Amino acid sequence: MLIDSFNRQVNYLRISVTERCNFRCQYCMPEKPFSWVPKEKILSFEALFSFVKVCIDEGINKVRITGGEPLLREDLHTFIAMICDYKSDIDLAMTTNGYLLEQHAQKLKDAGLQRINISIDTLQPEVARKITQKEVLKEVLLGVDAALQVGLKVKINMVPMKGLNEHEILDILEYCKARDMSVRFIEYMENVHAQVDISGMKSKELLAVIGSKYAFTDEGFDGHSPSHYYRLDDGYVFGIIEPYNDDFCVTCNRIRLTAEGLLIPCLYFDEAMSIKEAVGQGNIAEAARILKEVVRTKPEKNRWGDSEGEISKRAFYETGG
Ligand code: SAM
Numbered sequence: 348m349l350i351d352s353f354n355r356q357v358n359y360l361r362i363s364v365t366e367r368c369n370f371r372c373q374y375c376m377p378e379k380p381f382s383w384v385p386k387e388k389i390l391s392f393e394a395l396f397s398f399v400k401v402c403i404d405e406g407i408n409k410v411r412i413t414g415g416e417p418l419l420r421e422d423l424h425t426f427i428a429m430i431c432d433y434k435s436d437i438d439l440a441m442t443t444n445g446y447l448l449e450q451h452a453q454k455l456k457d458a459g460l461q462r463i464n465i466s467i468d469t470l471q472p473e474v475a476r477k478i479t480q481k482e483v484l485k486e487v488l489l490g491v492d493a494a495l496q497v498g499l500k501v502k503i504n505m506v507p508m509k510g511l512n513e514h515e516i517l518d519i520l521e522y523c524k525a526r527d528m529s530v531r532f533i534e535y536m537e538n539v540h541a542q543v544d545i546s547g548m549k550s551k552e553l554l555a556v557i558g559s560k561y562a563f564t565d566e567g568f569d570g571h572s573p574s575h576y577y578r579l580d581d582g583y584v585f586g587i588i589e590p591y592n593d594d595f596c597v598t599c600n601r602i603r604l605t606a607e608g609l610l611i612p613c614l615y616f617d618e619a620m621s622i623k624e625a626v627g628q629g630n631i632a633e634a635a636r637i638l639k640e641v642v643r644t645k646p647e648k649n650r651w652g653d654s655e656g657e658i659s660k661r662a663f664y665e666t667g668g
């Protein structure tokens with residue numbers, strides 16, 4: 348079992364399988380040219396899997412595949428199958444922008460994927476173009492339909508931003524309600540890679556919009572999820588992630604692995620250790636040592652809410668969010 352210095356059990360590994368992306372979301376990686384291809388330093392699926400096995404053997408029982416855009420990694424379903432074959436009861440999920448999902452949904456499901464989070468910030472094509480700097484909405488919505496059709500459990504992530512998609516909170520909520528999908532509104536997290544003029548909506552503002560149409564009750568937190576849950580009178584539950592209020596750090600159970608093999612104890616901070624050499628040499632004992640050391644050094648809290656704190660230098664497209 349992996350226990351950190353604040354007595355939190357770490358059982359959740361998020362793996363960013365690539366930092367490349369086919370979108371250029373304003374809040375994530377607005378500046379990189381579309382032709383940008385990072386040095387091919389990324390770990391092979393075999394190398395990633397050898398580390399995943401170490402993690403599972405040490406007590407990880409929940410894995411999320413993310414990116415960049417994970418579906419840009421060729422044959423991603425084979426990596427998913429490797430993990431599921433090793434531990435059939437693993438809680439395995441993925442986060443994607445949905446653009447390539449229509450063609451991959453069935454393969455992912457057959458490989459063992461159970462749950463998928465799809466990022467949809469808008470239902471209006473021109474707003475989607477503005478946020479992602481590409482014509483994307485039609486494909487993304489087809490991806491959602493395909494995921495539902497093959498039987499994946501779908502959750503939608505939305506980052507509400509002033510002057511961009513703030514008028515679509517209820518539309519997204521209703522789009523999700525109608526399809527029996529849950530939705531999480533994620534407060535924009537400031538970071539040095541994002542467009543400077545973004546102003547995210549805070550949970551109070553979101554709740555005021557939702558409250559203008561629906562009555563709801565506060566359900567609080569549930570287990571290790573960073574989401575604060577609310578229940579509408581008809582039973583539908585939605586979540587809000589409020590990183591500027593670090594209440595959820597006390598139950599944080601996650602660490603993150605980048606495509607280059609950096610193991611990160613907290614989304615906010617720069618600290619990380621590389622497992623690349625250890626897995627490259629097949630040195631499982633060293634990989635396990637690094638895993639335990641990263642868990643040991645996991646900070647107590649993020650600093651998004653700290654007005655004295657610097658803006659985080661962590662790139663969401665490297666860490667997977
Ligand atoms: N490309 C995939 C996607 O967009 O779903 C997976 C990677 S993306 C980094 C994971 C999640 O992080 C997305 O839901 C995205 O909206 C969120 N995200 C990225 N930058 C963010 C920021 N600055 N603040 C809040 N959420 C952010």
Ligand code: SF4
Nearest residue numbers: 368370372375415444
């Ligand atoms: Fe790509 Fe996801 Fe970042 Fe948007 S949020 S640029 S889709 S990695």
